[in-house]
Amino acid sequence: MAxxxxxxxxxxxxxxxxxxxxxxxxxxxxxxFARYDGIELMNERHWAIVxxxxxxxxxxxxxxxxxxxxxxxxxxxxxxxxxxxxxxARGACRVAGLPKPxxxx
Amino acid sequence: MTNDEGRMTKDQLTREQIWKGLEPLRGNGxxxxxxxxxxxxHCGLCAxxxxxxxxxRDPHLTPARKVDLISSxxxxxxxxxxxxxxxxVHARDLDEASAREMVDLLFGACTLCGRCTMHCSIGVDISxxxxxxxxxxxxxxxxxxxxxxxxQAAVETGNNMAIPTGEFVETLKWMExxxxxxxxxxxxxxxxxxxxxxxxxxxxPREPKFFPxxxxxxxKIFYVAGESWTLSTRMYDVTNYAYFSGNNGEAALIANRxxxxxxxxxxxxxxxxxxxHGTRAFRWESPNYLERGFxxxxxxxxxxxAAYIREGxxxxxxxxxxxxxxxxxxCNLVRCGGIIREQRYILHQFIRDFVEMTPGGTDNHCCGGxxxxxxxxxxNERRMKAGEIKAExxxxxxxEIVVTPCHNCVDQLIQVNATFKLGVQxxxxxxxxxxxxIIRNQNP
Numbered sequence: 176m177a178x179x180x181x182x183x184x185x186x187x188x189x190x191x192x193x194x195x196x197x198x199x200x201x202x203x204x205x206x207x208f209a210r211y212d213g214i215e216l217m218n219e220r221h222w223a224i225v226x227x228x229x230x231x232x233x234x235x236x237x238x239x240x241x242x243x244x245x246x247x248x249x250x251x252x253x254x255x256x257x258x259x260x261x262x263x264a265r266g267a268c269r270v271a272g273l274p275k276p277x278x279x280x
Numbered sequence: 281m282t283n284d285e286g287r288m289t290k291d292q293l294t295r296e297q298i299w300k301g302l303e304p305l306r307g308n309g310x311x312x313x314x315x316x317x318x319x320x321x322h323c324g325l326c327a328x329x330x331x332x333x334x335x336x337r338d339p340h341l342t343p344a345r346k347v348d349l350i351s352s353x354x355x356x357x358x359x360x361x362x363x364x365x366x367x368x369v370h371a372r373d374l375d376e377a378s379a380r381e382m383v384d385l386l387f388g389a390c391t392l393c394g395r396c397t398m399h400c401s402i403g404v405d406i407s408x409x410x411x412x413x414x415x416x417x418x419x420x421x422x423x424x425x426x427x428x429x430x431x432q433a434a435v436e437t438g439n440n441m442a443i444p445t446g447e448f449v450e451t452l453k454w455m456e457x458x459x460x461x462x463x464x465x466x467x468x469x470x471x472x473x474x475x476x477x478x479x480x481x482x483x484x485p486r487e488p489k490f491f492p493x494x495x496x497x498x499x500k501i502f503y504v505a506g507e508s509w510t511l512s513t514r515m516y517d518v519t520n521y522a523y524f525s526g527n528n529g530e531a532a533l534i535a536n537r538x539x540x541x542x543x544x545x546x547x548x549x550x551x552x553x554x555x556x557h558g559t560r561a562f563r564w565e566s567p568n569y570l571e572r573g574f575x576x577x578x579x580x581x582x583x584x585x586a587a588y589i590r591e592g593x594x595x596x597x598x599x600x601x602x603x604x605x606x607x608x609x610x611c612n613l614v615r616c617g618g619i620i621r622e623q624r625y626i627l628h629q630f631i632r633d634f635v636e637m638t639p640g641g642t643d644n645h646c647c648g649g650x651x652x653x654x655x656x657x658x659x660n661e662r663r664m665k666a667g668e669i670k671a672e673x674x675x676x677x678x679x680e681i682v683v684t685p686c687h688n689c690v691d692q693l694i695q696v697n698a699t700f701k702l703g704v705q706x707x708x709x710x711x712x713x714x715x716x717x718i719i720r721n722q723n724p
Binding site: 275 | 429450454654658691
C-alpha cells in the first residue's frame with residue numbers, strides 16, 4: 176500500500192494514486208487530488224463530471240460510460256479531455272475517489 | 281513429482297504450486313526453449329536496449345538477469361550438476377524467494393517489447409523466455425491481482441472493462457450521430473451485428489468506455505471508402521490480457537471467441553483495431569493457442585487504411601494538418617509484427633511536416649506501458665520512470681502531435697504527456713486520418 180501526501184494530508188492509495196478506500200472520499204479530497212494533477216481550483220464543470228462519476232460508482236459499483244457523463248452534464252466530449260489532463264480514467268475517476276478501472280487505462 | 285521438487289516445499293509455496301510452476305520448463309524436448317535457455321553468453325548488450333535498465337541503471341533489471349533467473353531454475357531440475365551441485369552452476373530452487381523475484385522482474389520490469397531480443401548478440405529470444413516465465417507464474421497462481429482483474433473482466437463479461445451490452449450499443453448510436461453530422465449524410469451508419477459483411481471490425485473497450493472518438497473516426501473512414509462492415513455486440517474486444525498474464529488457456533478462450541464471432545456473422549475478413557498486443561495475441565499467437573490456421577484474412581486497421589489509400593477509396597487533404605507530427609511505433613505491431621511501412625505510407629500522404637523519433641521503427645523504445653504494465657498499479661513509479669525516455673524522444677522531435685496506432689500506447693502517452701508537461705496531442709491513426717479525410721457523400 177502506497178501513501179500520497181498532498182498539502183500535509185496523507186492518503187492511502189494504490190500505486191497509481193487511486194484512493195485505497197473510496198469511502199474516505201469527500202469534496203476536500205477531490206479538490207486535493209485535482210490539485211495534485213495541476214487543476215488548481217475545480218470549477219463547476221469539473222464538479223459536475225466528478226459528481227456524476229461518483230453517483231454512478233455508488234449506484235452501480237463502476238465508473239460510468241463517458242456517454243453518460245456527457246449526457247448528464249451537458250459537457251461536450253472533447254471538453255472533458257481538456258478539463259482533466261490525465262483523461263477520464265486516470266484523471267476524473269481518480270479525483271472522484273474511485274478504484275482504478277480495469278483495461279488499457 | 282521428484283524428490284527434489286518435494287523438498288522445495290520448505291517455503292510458503294505448496295508442492296502443487298511448484299510442480300505446476302515447473303511444468304513449462306519440462307519442455308518435452310522443446311528445442312527452442314532449451315536452446316534459448318542455455319545460450320546467453322553474458323555479453324551485456326541487452327542492458328542498453330532495455331527501457332527499465334536505461335531508466336534506472338539498476339543492473340538487477342537487465343534482460344540477461346531475467347534470462348539467468350529462469351535458466352538457473354531450469355538447471356536446478358533438469359541438469360546433472362544443477363541437481364547435485366547446484367551452487368557450482370548457480371542453479372536455484374523454485375521457491376518463495378525466486379518466485380517473488382520472477383514476479384518483480386518478469387511482470388514488473390518488462391513490457392515484452394522485444395528490443396533486447398533484437399539486440400542480442402547471439403539471437404536469444406529473451407521476451408519469449410520472459411513469456412515462459414510468466415506462464416510459470418500463472419501456473420502457480422502468482423499473476424499480480426491488478427493484472428488478473430482485467431483478464432477476469434474479459435473472461436467473465438466478454439470485454440476487459442465489463443461494459444454492459446446496452447451501454448455499448450447506446451455509445452455506438454451516439455457516435456453514429458457524430459458520424460452523420462460530420463459526413464452530412466443521415467444514412468451514414470455504425471452497423472451492429474449484421475451478418476454477411478465484408479469486414480468484422482473490433483474495438484479496444486477503452487474506446488466505448490472513455491475514448492469513443494476513435495470509433496467515430498474509423499466509421500467515417502469506412503463510410504467514405506464505401507465499405508461493407510459491422511461491429512459485433514457479442515464479441516468486439518480486440519484485447520487479450522491473458523497474453524500478458526501468461527495464461528495460455530485463458531488466452532485461447534478469449535481468442536476463440538473472436539474466431540467464433542467471425543463464423544457466426546459470416547464476415548469476409550477480420551480487421552483488428554489499433555491495439556498492439558491485441559493484434560499480436562490474435563494474429564500471431566492465437567494460431568498457436570488454438571492449434572489451427574486462419575480460414576479468413578486478418579489485418580490491422582492500419583493495413584486496412586493503407587489499402588484504402590492505395591486503391592483510391594479514400595483521399596486525404598494535405599492542407600488540413602500543418603503542425604509537426606511524429607509517430608510512436610507500438611512494439612507489438614512494429615518490432616514484433618513487422619507492420620512498419622504501412623503507417624508511414626499513410627502519414628506521408630497528408631502530413632507535410634513529419635519527423636521520425638530517434639530511435640524509431642523496429643528500434644523504437646517502448647512507451648513503458650506495454651506488457652500489462654498499465655494495469656499493474658504497483659509498478660506505476662517504474663513505468664513512469666521508463667516513460668521518461670519516451671517523453672524525451674517526443675520533446676526532441678519537436679512535434680505537436682504524436683500519432684500511435686495502439687490504444688495502450690495512447691494511454692501511457694497521455695500520462696507521459698501530462699506528467700512531463702510535453703503539451704502535445706496524442707492521436708490514434710484513425711483519428712488523424714479522419715481529421716484530414718475528404719468527405720464524399722455516399723448517398724448524394
